[in-house]
Amino acid sequence: MAPMAVEAAEAPEASGLCEGAGGLSTGRKLVPWSSWAEWRFVRDGLFSRFPAAALRRIAAWRSRGALPIPVDVTATFVEIRLRDPFFRSGFTGDDALESEEMLAMLYSMAIMRLVNGFVENPYKKTGRSISELAEAVGIPRVLVDIRHESSHRNLPSLRLLRLASIKAFDWLKCIYWDRQTNSIPDAEVELSLRLHEITHFLKGNASKETKSGSKRKRSEKLISKTTKYIRRLYYACHDEVVFVLMNLMQLDAPESSESSGMQEADCLTTNHSSDVKISKSDMKAIIMKLSEKEPRLLLSVLKSVIEMIEAKEELTNKDELYACLPLEPSKMRSLCSLVLWLVTKIKELKVSGYIGPVHEIGVLSSDKNAVPRFCLAKLLLKLLNLSLIGEKCIIDAAHLLIEMVNDNNVKEKLRKLPVLSPESSSKVSFHPESRTTCNEDESVEKTAETLEMFKLHLKKRNNACLAETVTAEGSFDTTMPEKYNRWSVAKSWTPCPIGTIPCSFSSCAVLPAFDAVDLGVEVSTLEQHGKCDEVDHSEMFDSQPKEMKVESILEISRVSPEHEMSDIPDLAFPLKGRLLVGGVWEKVTEEELLLIKSKMKILL
Amino acid sequence: MAGARATPTRTPPRPSSPAVSAEAVVPQDWASAVSLVSSDPNPPAVLVCGPKNSGKSTFSRVVLNALLPRYGKVAYLDTDLGQPEFGPPGCLSLHVVDEAIEDLLNPTLREAERCYFFGDISSKRDPEAYLNCLFHLYDHFVGKYRRNENEMLPLIVNTPGWVKGAGFDMLVEMLRYICPTIVVQIRITVQSKNLPDGVFWLDAGQTGPKMININAAFHDASNRSLLIQKDSCGMRERRLVEYLKQCFPSNISVSTNKELAYALASLPPYQVPFSDVTVVHLHCEVPTGEIWRSLNATIVGLAVSSASEADRSIPYCVGLGIVRGVDPQKGLLYIITPVPLHRLQSVDLLQQGLIEIPTALLQVRGCVSPYMSTNVLHKISERDLYAG
Numbered sequence: 001m002a003p004m005a006v007e008a009a010e011a012p013e014a015s016g017l018c019e020g021a022g023g024l025s026t027g028r029k030l031v032p033w034s035s036w037a038e039w040r041f042v043r044d045g046l047f048s049r050f051p052a053a054a055l056r057r058i059a060a061w062r063s064r065g066a067l068p069i070p071v072d073v074t075a076t077f078v079e080i081r082l083r084d085p086f087f088r089s090g091f092t093g094d095d096a097l098e099s100e101e102m103l104a105m106l107y108s109m110a111i112m113r114l115v116n117g118f119v120e121n122p123y124k125k126t127g128r129s130i131s132e133l134a135e136a137v138g139i140p141r142v143l144v145d146i147r148h149e150s151s152h153r154n155l156p157s158l159r160l161l162r163l164a165s166i167k168a169f170d171w172l173k174c175i176y177w178d179r180q181t182n183s184i185p186d187a188e189v190e191l192s193l194r195l196h197e198i199t200h201f202l203k204g205n206a207s208k209e210t211k212s213g214s215k216r217k218r219s220e221k222l223i224s225k226t227t228k229y230i231r232r233l234y235y236a237c238h239d240e241v242v243f244v245l246m247n248l249m250q251l252d253a254p255e256s257s258e259s260s261g262m263q264e265a266d267c268l269t270t271n272h273s274s275d276v277k278i279s280k281s282d283m284k285a286i287i288m289k290l291s292e293k294e295p296r297l298l299l300s301v302l303k304s305v306i307e308m309i310e311a312k313e314e315l316t317n318k319d320e321l322y323a324c325l326p327l328e329p330s331k332m333r334s335l336c337s338l339v340l341w342l343v344t345k346i347k348e349l350k351v352s353g354y355i356g357p358v359h360e361i362g363v364l365s366s367d368k369n370a371v372p373r374f375c376l377a378k379l380l381l382k383l384l385n386l387s388l389i390g391e392k393c394i395i396d397a398a399h400l401l402i403e404m405v406n407d408n409n410v411k412e413k414l415r416k417l418p419v420l421s422p423e424s425s426s427k428v429s430f431h432p433e434s435r436t437t438c439n440e441d442e443s444v445e446k447t448a449e450t451l452e453m454f455k456l457h458l459k460k461r462n463n464a465c466l467a468e469t470v471t472a473e474g475s476f477d478t479t480m481p482e483k484y485n486r487w488s489v490a491k492s493w494t495p496c497p498i499g500t501i502p503c504s505f506s507s508c509a510v511l512p513a514f515d516a517v518d519l520g521v522e523v524s525t526l527e528q529h530g531k532c533d534e535v536d537h538s539e540m541f542d543s544q545p546k547e548m549k550v551e552s553i554l555e556i557s558r559v560s561p562e563h564e565m566s567d568i569p570d571l572a573f574p575l576k577g578r579l580l581v582g583g584v585w586e587k588v589t590e591e592e593l594l595l596i597k598s599k600m601k602i603l604l
Numbered sequence: 605m606a607g608a609r610a611t612p613t614r615t616p617p618r619p620s621s622p623a624v625s626a627e628a629v630v631p632q633d634w635a636s637a638v639s640l641v642s643s644d645p646n647p648p649a650v651l652v653c654g655p656k657n658s659g660k661s662t663f664s665r666v667v668l669n670a671l672l673p674r675y676g677k678v679a680y681l682d683t684d685l686g687q688p689e690f691g692p693p694g695c696l697s698l699h700v701v702d703e704a705i706e707d708l709l710n711p712t713l714r715e716a717e718r719c720y721f722f723g724d725i726s727s728k729r730d731p732e733a734y735l736n737c738l739f740h741l742y743d744h745f746v747g748k749y750r751r752n753e754n755e756m757l758p759l760i761v762n763t764p765g766w767v768k769g770a771g772f773d774m775l776v777e778m779l780r781y782i783c784p785t786i787v788v789q790i791r792i793t794v795q796s797k798n799l800p801d802g803v804f805w806l807d808a809g810q811t812g813p814k815m816i817n818i819n820a821a822f823h824d825a826s827n828r829s830l831l832i833q834k835d836s837c838g839m840r841e842r843r844l845v846e847y848l849k850q851c852f853p854s855n856i857s858v859s860t861n862k863e864l865a866y867a868l869a870s871l872p873p874y875q876v877p878f879s880d881v882t883v884v885h886l887h888c889e890v891p892t893g894e895i896w897r898s899l900n901a902t903i904v905g906l907a908v909s910s911a912s913e914a915d916r917s918i919p920y921c922v923g924l925g926i927v928r929g930v931d932p933q934k935g936l937l938y939i940i941t942p943v944p945l946h947r948l949q950s951v952d953l954l955q956q957g958l959i960e961i962p963t964a965l966l967q968v969r970g971c972v973s974p975y976m977s978t979n980v981l982h983k984i985s986e987r988d989l990y991a992g
Binding site for chain 1: 866868869870871872873874875876877880881885887888889890891893894895896897898900901902926928929930931932933936938945948949951952956958960961963965966967969970971972973974975976977978979980981
């Protein structure tokens with residue numbers, strides 16, 4: 001035992017200062033969870049009656065390292081309780097531990113690890129006694145005594161240990177779980193606070209147009225400081241920031257006088273906008289201010305707006321069954337005009353040089369303004385796939401985007417699209433499950449046209465940048481042997497932090513959607529077994545074979561037309577004549593492509 | 605000739621510790637030990653052992669340089685997981701070196717002849733697996749470089765500094781398996797920290813190899829051995845950073861951590877479908893539903909499961925990589941590694957271990973990994989600690 005302890009590496013726990021609550025702390029620490037939402041999921045699980053899923057997640061965290069001691073020990077206590085008949089009231093299973101001796105061992109070991117985990121480092125640092133330190137930290141005395149008893153004397157009684165475990169559990173909840181909960185930054189609150197500050201300054205600026213320069217300078221300084229902070233927020237909690245921005249943008253749509261539909265999504269922002277109300281024009285000014293420093297923010301907002309329209313469309317399609325058509329049109333219109341506004345701004349930024357479309361971002365280009373063309377192309381594609389394509393704003397926006405993606409030419413092509421006819425509002429939305437058979441032909445036609453357009457556009461681009469394709473990866477791919485290669489270089493990559501993947505539609509990063517897949521498995525299991533008892537499904541989760549997940553994933557990538565479509569632009573460079581089929585780059589001939597085109601029905 | 609090589613006056617780029625003076629001067633007893641090793645009529649198998657920070661690696665480098673002129677190539681068995689000589693941390697590897705080591709004070713990265721990923725910086729978690737990897741490496745050496753009488757290579761085995769308790773037991777096993785012809789033991793002034801004197805791994809009556817005892821290289825004024833105090837955690841991080849810099853061609857400048865972090869974030873990674881690789885965790889049990897979550901933004905060993913080779917062989921590792929992203933929708937893993945694509949094609953096994961990714965690589969302005977969180981509560985604050 002002793003020599004092991006000598007060699008034992010210290011747990012990777014930094015002993016920095018505790019960061020105060022409220023706002024983002026400046027210090028960062030490696031944690032095993034990818035978001036506070038994940039942390040909350042575990043917290044809620046551990047303190048619920050069904051901790052199985054939370055315990056599994058903690059097992060995954062353990063395998064990553066850097067697990068905070070309180071999380072580790074809390075999980076241990078929960079796990080031991082699950083096996084202790086005393087706490088298992090009602091459950092009888094084969095994993096219950098009947099041996100009192102064994103249970104006592106488990107409890108005392110957990111308590112020992114708790115006490116040591118909290119005071120061992122400071123003990124070495126300060127040389128003060130364990131019990132002294134424990135008192136300073138606030139560890140209940142009984143736990144310190146049990147640590148001493150069980151390591152040097154007799155094993156304490158199970159009765160005492162159970163009592164102590166309850167105490168330890170409560171103490172951990174208070175000292176770690178509750179305190180951490182309170183110090184999680186709330187990006188949404190923070191952001192709307194800052195946004196209000198900026199509006200305030202902006203308003204001040206406008207009114208003080210004629211006033212002395214020093215005051216204006218001061219408020220300009222404050223604005224840039226706040227903008228900087230918002231940028232930090234944007235990097236840290238990207239999704240929340242875009243979400244808040246979106247909500248504020250919509251809030252004050254000019255048509256809002258007729259719409260009382262504000263109540264649903266907007267409660268959040270109205271809650272916090274205590275004093276100043278941010279008008280839509282203010283919001284636009286702020287977004288422009290932000291995008292001067294962070295031009296790609298516009299792409300993210302645009303993507304979210306388009307997604308919001310998609311979601312609304314889907315909702316409308318469903319709602320049609322109930323034949324109630326509420327205030328949606330005005331809202332939709334304001335969203336569409338927002339799309340146009342955003343695209344116009346992107347265009348303006350491009351003209352003024354803030355955004356420079358590039359083909360592929362270089363490995364070391366720290367150029368914040370570079371926007372890969374394929375991002376714009378994918379956004380355009382998304383836009384074209386909206387069933388609202390008939391809307392004037394959307395068409396205009398699409399035209400502008402096309403101009404940016406590839407200066408002219410395709411514009412002509414798009415004009416010829418039958419899609420632009422106004423009656424298309426009832427067209428199919430993009431989601432396969434919401435499709436209707438009646439207008440399938442129409443949509444096939446539409447998609448075929450789009451495909452044609454892209455092919456044309458690609459050919460042109462391909463010729464134009466033939467010289468550029470002699471990059472390292474490009475040259476490799478052309479020499480690739482015909483045999484199956486499991487590894488390849490990722491295409492259309494945009495820089496994004498380690499642990500995230502690039503978003504296909506904007507140049508921001510997204511966290512891998514682990515939950516989406518989990519959910520899929522869960523749902524299918526539930527359907528299979530026809531049960532929805534919570535205990536059962538947490539148990540079933542355990543026995544889920546991995547293949548099932550993989551299968552469903554493969555299915556997604558094979559069936560989803562989005563993938564086929566969105567990957568076509570990638571063919572432009574090195575993988576010419578190849579098509580991504582089920583995750584593999586298959587060689588396809590021109591005839592095959594044409595065949596696919598004519599059989600678009602299969603895909604949709 | 606050993607002496608000539610052993611007194612370089614070059615200043616190392618990063619002095620590993622203030623205790624080490626800028627130049628490495630080889631002490632007298634070291635020089636005679638080296639000449640004893642290099643004058644052996646047969647290609648020797650030298651095992652260097654001794655407590656932590658006593659200078660085993662430095663001595664091994666000196667010996668390697670001394671053996672090179674005569675044999676042209678020298679095999680080097682690297683068994684120190686925490687501070688490997690030629691590989692990244694967490695790896696056990698066999699190298700065949702044909703080029704002298706210029707920097708005697710710092711390890712350098714070189715391609716391994718054969719490598720196994722153990723996945724931790726100490727063997728304590730799994731002594732059995734550790735020894736198994738080691739024996740496989742030795743067998744590989746014997747099979748390749750000891751068969752033919754004319755092409756026998758000398759072997760240097762550098763051992764970890766864990767010489768007490770379970771560490772001692774492992775060292776004994778190692779010595780019994782390898783049967784070196786020369787054992788060099790480095791001893792320090794604090795006798796209790798030293799290995800037992802003599803052929804401690806053999807039963808009474810067995811004849812042992814040549815034993816050479818030398819003292820640790822550095823001494824203070826009263827001639828007590830001065831151990832090279834190393835910031836081993838920082839060294840490991842730098843080692844991984846050096847390793848990952850190989851992802852970029854030498855014409856791209858990634859000298860600072862910040863530049864490297866940004867370059868890693870923007871480098872188009874390799875992608876591989878979930879279905880084409882098996883994932884194993886070498887030291888933990890990961891629930892099946894949590895595999896991808898567990899893997900994201902961690903360091904993995906890229907291994908080849910050895911279906912084609914002899915049955916009892918274990919998967920060998922072609923290098924380390926960072927799982928820089930996971931896309932569950934597309935079923936793809938994105939991995940950054942300096943291993944070239946053509947070598948990757950045979951990789952079908954990802955070995956997850958407990959080698960931590962250097963945090964400096966996860967946070968660069970505008971590109972901070974989601975795993976680097978703000979507002980993390982520490983278990984104990986200084987305020988609590990000194991209160992009352």
